[in-house]
Amino acid sequence: MLRLTFGLLFLFGVSNGDTYMQNPRGSNNRLNEKSANRNNGNRLFDSQNNNRGGYNVGETGDSDREFAQTTGGFGEGTAAQMWDVTNANTANPDDTSVQYDMLHQAGSILRMTWTSQHGCGNAMNNCNMVIQFGCDDNDKDETTYGSLVNKGLGTRMNLRNGGNTNTPNEPGNNINNAGNTFNANNGASRGRHESEEYYAMCRRRTRNKGLFTADQKLKGNSQIYTRQNPNGQRRGLECPEERDYFPWEFPSPWRDIAWVGQDVDYCKANIAPESMNVKAKGTCTNGGANNLPTNDQASAMTKAACQAASGTWMTKSWGQTFTTAWAEQFCQKAEWTQVNHLGNVDGSSLGGQMASYEWQIPTMAELTTNYGCKKYSTTVNGDTVEYIRMVTRNRYNISTGDYDPYMTFADQNNDPKNGVISPVTQNPTVDVGAYMQGLRLALNTAQTGRTFQDRSHVFAVFEKPAGVPLQARAAAMLNVNVRGKRGNIVQTFPAMEYDFEPNDIVLSQNQCMHFQWTGSNSHNNGNPAGDGQAGDAGEGAGGTDRSNLMEMKSHRSSYPMAYDEAGVTAFFDSVQCKYPLETSNTEWLTATQAKAVFASGGFYYKENGANTLGQIDNQGLNNLLNNASASFRQGLVCCTTTNTPVKDYYFLSTRNNNFTNRSQKLKITVVAGAQAGASTAAFQYFKS
Numbered sequence: 001m002l003r004l005t006f007g008l009l010f011l012f013g014v015s016n017g018d019t020y021m022q023n024p025r026g027s028n029n030r031l032n033e034k035s036a037n038r039n040n041g042n043r044l045f046d047s048q049n050n051n052r053g054g055y056n057v058g059e060t061g062d063s064d065r066e067f068a069q070t071t072g073g074f075g076e077g078t079a080a081q082m083w084d085v086t087n088a089n090t091a092n093p094d095d096t097s098v099q100y101d102m103l104h105q106a107g108s109i110l111r112m113t114w115t116s117q118h119g120c121g122n123a124m125n126n127c128n129m130v131i132q133f134g135c136d137d138n139d140k141d142e143t144t145y146g147s148l149v150n151k152g153l154g155t156r157m158n159l160r161n162g163g164n165t166n167t168p169n170e171p172g173n174n175i176n177n178a179g180n181t182f183n184a185n186n187g188a189s190r191g192r193h194e195s196e197e198y199y200a201m202c203r204r205r206t207r208n209k210g211l212f213t214a215d216q217k218l219k220g221n222s223q224i225y226t227r228q229n230p231n232g233q234r235r236g237l238e239c240p241e242e243r244d245y246f247p248w249e250f251p252s253p254w255r256d257i258a259w260v261g262q263d264v265d266y267c268k269a270n271i272a273p274e275s276m277n278v279k280a281k282g283t284c285t286n287g288g289a290n291n292l293p294t295n296d297q298a299s300a301m302t303k304a305a306c307q308a309a310s311g312t313w314m315t316k317s318w319g320q321t322f323t324t325a326w327a328e329q330f331c332q333k334a335e336w337t338q339v340n341h342l343g344n345v346d347g348s349s350l351g352g353q354m355a356s357y358e359w360q361i362p363t364m365a366e367l368t369t370n371y372g373c374k375k376y377s378t379t380v381n382g383d384t385v386e387y388i389r390m391v392t393r394n395r396y397n398i399s400t401g402d403y404d405p406y407m408t409f410a411d412q413n414n415d416p417k418n419g420v421i422s423p424v425t426q427n428p429t430v431d432v433g434a435y436m437q438g439l440r441l442a443l444n445t446a447q448t449g450r451t452f453q454d455r456s457h458v459f460a461v462f463e464k465p466a467g468v469p470l471q472a473r474a475a476a477m478l479n480v481n482v483r484g485k486r487g488n489i490v491q492t493f494p495a496m497e498y499d500f501e502p503n504d505i506v507l508s509q510n511q512c513m514h515f516q517w518t519g520s521n522s523h524n525n526g527n528p529a530g531d532g533q534a535g536d537a538g539e540g541a542g543g544t545d546r547s548n549l550m551e552m553k554s555h556r557s558s559y560p561m562a563y564d565e566a567g568v569t570a571f572f573d574s575v576q577c578k579y580p581l582e583t584s585n586t587e588w589l590t591a592t593q594a595k596a597v598f599a600s601g602g603f604y605y606k607e608n609g610a611n612t613l614g615q616i617d618n619q620g621l622n623n624l625l626n627n628a629s630a631s632f633r634q635g636l637v638c639c640t641t642t643n644t645p646v647k648d649y650y651f652l653s654t655r656n657n658n659f660t661n662r663s664q665k666l667k668i669t670v671v672a673g674a675q676a677g678a679s680t681a682a683f684q685y686f687k688s
Helices: 004-008 175-187 196-204 240-244 264-274 295-299 303-308 324-330 364-369 591-599
Strands: 019-023 102-105 109-116 126-135 255-261 281-285 312-316 331-333 355-360 376-380 383-399 429-431 438-440 449-455 459-462 478-483 499-501 504-508 512-517 550-552 576-578 604-606 613-615 632-639 648-652 665-671
Touching (some): 019 478, 175 295, 240 449, 255 324, 255 355, 281 303, 364 383, 499 665, 550 591, 591 632
Parallel strands (some): 102 459, 109 478, 504 665
Antiparallel strands (some): 019 109, 109 355, 126 255, 126 383, 281 312, 383 449, 383 459, 478 499, 604 613, 648 665
16 A cells, blocks of 8 residues: 655655765774775665775874863863763773764864765756755663653654664564664674664555565565665664665654755755655554554554554654745755766866865754754863763655656556556566667666765754853854874875865955865775775874874965064964863964964964973874874864954965875865855855
8 A cells, every 4th residue: 555655755866976964974894904905884874885994983192182181171071071982992992092073163164075986967867866864862872761751752862873784773663672672782892873673664564565666576574674775684773665765764863954956946845845854754652652652552653553552742843834935945956066076066166176065063052942853061171061962864865767757656666467568577688679789788776766875973953051152243153173084095096085074265354264174094904895996195193193283375385384584474374273172262373383383283272371382291293193183173263353464375385285185285265254144055165
């Protein structure tokens, strides 16, 4: 029996169309591997991507020399305050490297960038990118399963990057095993995005039999079987039917950010109204959202079936209201990108920018009230800082034009005995109309409708501490990060070599930028290397990511500016810079301090309560930054003023500027005046 929502579901795909998140740094299921290939492509999710893609989880560095180490600041304290897990190094017990969660201020602008193998916005396919986020709605350190909330809805999230590359266990066909499985996964340091009970519900619900499956023979009838996943293989704890189809008709833990594609009008009329952001989705619970359903209740597909199983049908949305304006914001036109090329989009500045979406991160009130995210708190220098943990998810959905992707259903599945021939079949031999000549097409019907995916590692969104004048500006703050990893172009592919993100900024006076980046100490790109090249070409200690920021006079140069040169006025001489979690109203870093912190990649720092330059220990900075941190933790917020000269400013990373990885450079153009309102229009860095 077909359910009415089938007409609103859209199956996407074409073969070999990998997608890779570049900012935030996509994991592609990596953790901290030293191999060029990821260890386990099924660890947290089904990406369908090349094994070589992705970035290791961020680390603080084995010497832990960043600023504010002794202050107990946010991210400087216990694992419960900041990190999932300590990465023990048995070969070097003194190595105290720990995972680092990037920090982004609520309400700031994060430019999300990606590459996709078959492109988008071109005439050769029909595609879109569904951009989403998930967040903790339960305490990540909770160990008592019974006290967890949203188990009955399946939307619970307790995000963990994990301490190893093993796939988390699942409860099997009995949802009552979810609690024990949750405890076992925690004890084994397994990563987790979706919940154990979410996958159990997916296993018990009947798949949508109204969907077009071409000539694929699905091996089962639950939601773990789809045309793309006919054998029901498990990846992490995600539900294959939810993953392969959007919008989905049951509650999902993923919150929608944007749909970026070609059929924008169709999206506004048919896809946007079905987003769980604005439309409640229902499932069967055992009397409440926090109560684990019975097996029969978890299997219920409708309200009537739920009541027959003595359950309570409950609905859930993410608290927004559908309007024409909301649909206009949600459905975005994809930029033109070339097929079979992980390159840049057309129409950007000099053709030199990736496909992107500028996300204005919601406020803390929106994240907690609308999206149900859990708010944590920690103490920094005596003040309370609130933050939320989340991950982002990109789903690259791409289809051919061999059939109508919106109106092709199960009644066109291949059934020759009843006279039905699928519009696409496996490796068909086709008549080309010349002397009865047949030619075989290389066509896989599991891939003519296909979804690729990448997800970030865990990061945090924090609330600006009270009394810190960093948001009292005319427009939203811009996050300035580093993308890329250690190695030359062959060794890093299909990830990137180092670059700043964004790298070409137009900034109005009285706007702020939060500089922050993260890297790994294990990007060795060693064997197995798959179809690529092993090795980690670059400067400094092998396998280590390091970046810094120094000003230069021209992008064409290779030399940074000497800050003590007579008559030189640097960018940092005319802006205000402050640690984002520093609580003082009045104390800002001097220009000299800001220059030293940036140039040293955070090795030098501002001591708490003092306006002097400090150093963690007596060891000086290595000239290749080897003893600096892999991550520029917390970073610096730099605010332009009405006195900041209107001109172009140029910057580079001194370590990553040679034959192996040339031109990790950044341009900031300061323009007159202040943009009105906290709007993405304030940032024009990728426009022509």
